Amino acid sequence: MSDWERSSTVRVVPPARARRLAKVPFVELADGRLQGVVSSGSDIERVYVSSVEAAGFTFACSTNNNRPCGGARGYFCNHIRALIGEAVLQYGVERVARYMRVDLPDGEPGVIELHGAMSAARPAQGDRAAAAPVFSRFLRHLAYLELAPTTAPLPEMQWFPPTRGVA
Amino acid sequence: MMRADLLADPVDGLDEALAAVAAFDEVLVGGLLRPQPAQAAGLAGLAAAVAGTPLAAKVAEAAEKAVAGAADEDHFVALAAARSALLGSVHDALTDRVQQAAGRTPGEWTAPAPAAQQPAGVLAAARSWLADLARCGWRGIDHDVVSGAAQVVGAMLPDPALRRQAALLDGFAAELAASCPGSALERVPARRWADLWSRGMLLTLPGATAAAPAGTATGRLLPLGVDLHEHATAVQAQVHGVFEPADGGTPLLVRASVSAPKPDTVVGAGLWQLLRPHMSLLAAVSEGRSMDLVGMPVTAEGDLLWSDAYARQGEAADAFSTARVALPTAAGGPTAPLDRHPARIAVPVFLEGYTAETGDEGLVFALAGQRLAVDTDRIPAAGPLTPEAVAASVACIGLLRWDAGSFLVQPLAVETTVRKKPVAVQAGAWAGGTADKAGVKAEKAATDAAAVLRERAGRLLRK
Numbered sequence: 246m247s248d249w250e251r252s253s254t255v256r257v258v259p260p261a262r263a264r265r266l267a268k269v270p271f272v273e274l275a276d277g278r279l280q281g282v283v284s285s286g287s288d289i290e291r292v293y294v295s296s297v298e299a300a301g302f303t304f305a306c307s308t309n310n311n312r313p314c315g316g317a318r319g320y321f322c323n324h325i326r327a328l329i330g331e332a333v334l335q336y337g338v339e340r341v342a343r344y345m346r347v348d349l350p351d352g353e354p355g356v357i358e359l360h361g362a363m364s365a366a367r368p369a370q371g372d373r374a375a376a377a378p379v380f381s382r383f384l385r386h387l388a389y390l391e392l393a394p395t396t397a398p399l400p401e402m403q404w405f406p407p408t409r410g411v412a
Numbered sequence: 413m414m415r416a417d418l419l420a421d422p423v424d425g426l427d428e429a430l431a432a433v434a435a436f437d438e439v440l441v442g443g444l445l446r447p448q449p450a451q452a453a454g455l456a457g458l459a460a461a462v463a464g465t466p467l468a469a470k471v472a473e474a475a476e477k478a479v480a481g482a483a484d485e486d487h488f489v490a491l492a493a494a495r496s497a498l499l500g501s502v503h504d505a506l507t508d509r510v511q512q513a514a515g516r517t518p519g520e521w522t523a524p525a526p527a528a529q530q531p532a533g534v535l536a537a538a539r540s541w542l543a544d545l546a547r548c549g550w551r552g553i554d555h556d557v558v559s560g561a562a563q564v565v566g567a568m569l570p571d572p573a574l575r576r577q578a579a580l581l582d583g584f585a586a587e588l589a590a591s592c593p594g595s596a597l598e599r600v601p602a603r604r605w606a607d608l609w610s611r612g613m614l615l616t617l618p619g620a621t622a623a624a625p626a627g628t629a630t631g632r633l634l635p636l637g638v639d640l641h642e643h644a645t646a647v648q649a650q651v652h653g654v655f656e657p658a659d660g661g662t663p664l665l666v667r668a669s670v671s672a673p674k675p676d677t678v679v680g681a682g683l684w685q686l687l688r689p690h691m692s693l694l695a696a697v698s699e700g701r702s703m704d705l706v707g708m709p710v711t712a713e714g715d716l717l718w719s720d721a722y723a724r725q726g727e728a729a730d731a732f733s734t735a736r737v738a739l740p741t742a743a744g745g746p747t748a749p750l751d752r753h754p755a756r757i758a759v760p761v762f763l764e765g766y767t768a769e770t771g772d773e774g775l776v777f778a779l780a781g782q783r784l785a786v787d788t789d790r791i792p793a794a795g796p797l798t799p800e801a802v803a804a805s806v807a808c809i810g811l812l813r814w815d816a817g818s819f820l821v822q823p824l825a826v827e828t829t830v831r832k833k834p835v836a837v838q839a840g841a842w843a844g845g846t847a848d849k850a851g852v853k854a855e856k857a858a859t860d861a862a863a864v865l866r867e868r869a870g871r872l873l874r875k
């Protein structure tokens with residue numbers, strides 16, 4: 246066993262990088278998708294629920310009221326573009342590319358190369374089935390804010406040290 | 413003065429215990445659906461290692477069933493208990509060594525009264541999920557099995573009595589989810605995941621997390637520094653300090669903790685912002701003050717169950733004066749039986765007279781002919797302390813820890829010399845707020861992020 250394998254406190258997942266949340270309050274790599282929520286620029290009550298599947302890049306975008314996004318007709322809409330951009334800010338381009346199973350070109354690829362590689366695969370537009378679970382994951386995410394702090398010690402958190410390394 | 417030489421001496425029996433643990437950790441890598449011969453050996457080794465203990469019969473039976481691919485949840489609990497007992501003995505041996513090195517005597521453990529009952533249903537669900545993981549093995553995990561945690565954690569989070577279980581399982585599940593599918597992993601953090609799995613299993617037993625106060629504390633609390641813990645959806649700050657009882661009794665090493673669940677986009681200074689309103693002690697650390705406690709509940713382990721109602725601001729108290737004068741006189745608390753694990757060792761120490769050297773393995777303090785590794789990665793990003801400042805330091809308040817076979821020190825604060833004058837830098841200096849230029853910027857970014865999330869929650873959550 247290497248030191249890494251026999252360490253109790255090795256950092257497996259780096260923390261999210263800080264980013265501005267105003268346009269894209271939620272983005273995650275989960276359920277085999279890059280998925281998240283994009284706030285509407287015009288209607289404060291409306292959000293777009295957007296997702297792109299790993300590997301095939303099948304994409305979907307609709308509102309929280311299950312109306313189809315007008316921009317997502319055969320190619321990535323602006324919401325999905327924003328989602329990809331914020332995912333790269335939050336996780337770093339390499340982690341997003343690895344999760345999405347995108348082969349990035351050599352050099353110093355960034356969000357443009359990532360977006361380009363996925364678009365070039367001519368991904369299909371999926372149905373809106375993913376929207377409801379993604380939106381409920383977003384609500385669950387927000388609900389963490391409402392949970393009361395405690396001053397009873399949590400010894401389990403000894404296994405979760407901070408790290409200065411980022412995603 | 414710290415006897416660093418003692419930390420490098422071999423500890424009797426340590427390698428044997430850790431070899432049995434490592435072999436069992438490999439068992440969980442492959443999973444227990446269809447155990448292979450190497451896994452059978454690992455299971456037999458675990459049973460043999462606890463053969464002379466009260467666990468012997470239960471573990472032998474569990475190992476036998478597991479080898480046949482027929483282990484049920486109770487068998488998994490028995491295996492987790494055996495592994496935890498072995499690491500408990502490792503903890504005890506290491507702690508003895510630390511006490512000798514630091515010249516301190518450990519306290520005696522007295523069991524607290526059982527705390528409130530915990531709901532059995534959700535604990536059973538947690539156990540069932542962990543049993544599924546053990547069958548799959550880390551190489552066999554996929555999104556389907558990992559996502560089983562979401563419902564369990566969702567049911568636990570609102571109940572403060574289940575916060576320990578929730579924090580553990582939530583952090584563990586997020587890590588597993590980010591590592592799916594297990595079959596594609598280049599390497600597996602075998603010790604770590606087996607730790608989290610075993611601990612999760614034991615925390616599903618009734619009464620495992622009883623943390624009733626053993627008494628109250630009245631006197632002066634002198635902070636040493638802040639230790640921060642975080643995963644994507646939880647954060648905890650623990651202030652280590654020396655408590656001087658008002659009745660003139662022996663000073664004690666104590667901790668005060670505050671923790672909160674959080675969205676994963678709350679990071680950096682946002683962590684302090686989340687915790688700050690719930691423990692005035694964080695501000696005292698930032699301001700370099702002591703606090704006066706009256707009737708503060710405290711556990712047998714020396715954990716203050718903080719409430720601002722029992723504390724008021726005290727006089728100025730410099731952490732390095734505390735480390736030089738009060739720390740050597742302070743007695744350490746005992747460790748709760750379930751917390752006996754090497755990862756739980758975090759003993760406040762004061763070091764000076766070392767030479768900081770940066771080599772291939774990172775920063776080390778050369779001290780009394782020994783080289784003590786310095787875990788600079790544990791220094792919170794939202795704070796003024798940097799690895800560079802530690803490398804330039806002449807004195808250090810730290811937590812002595814042990815991981816992957818060796819002792820290391822986690823810096824909580826250092827003294828450096830600027831124009832021939834000592835300057836102290838605290839890792840947790842921003843915990844209570846800061847006027848530092850970089851700190852103010854980090855605070856602003858965190859405030860903006862939190863405002864967006866609260867606005868979105870207010871508009872969307874209650875529909």
Ligand SMILES: [Zn+2]
Binds near residue numbers: 295317323325
């Ligand atoms: Zn769209």
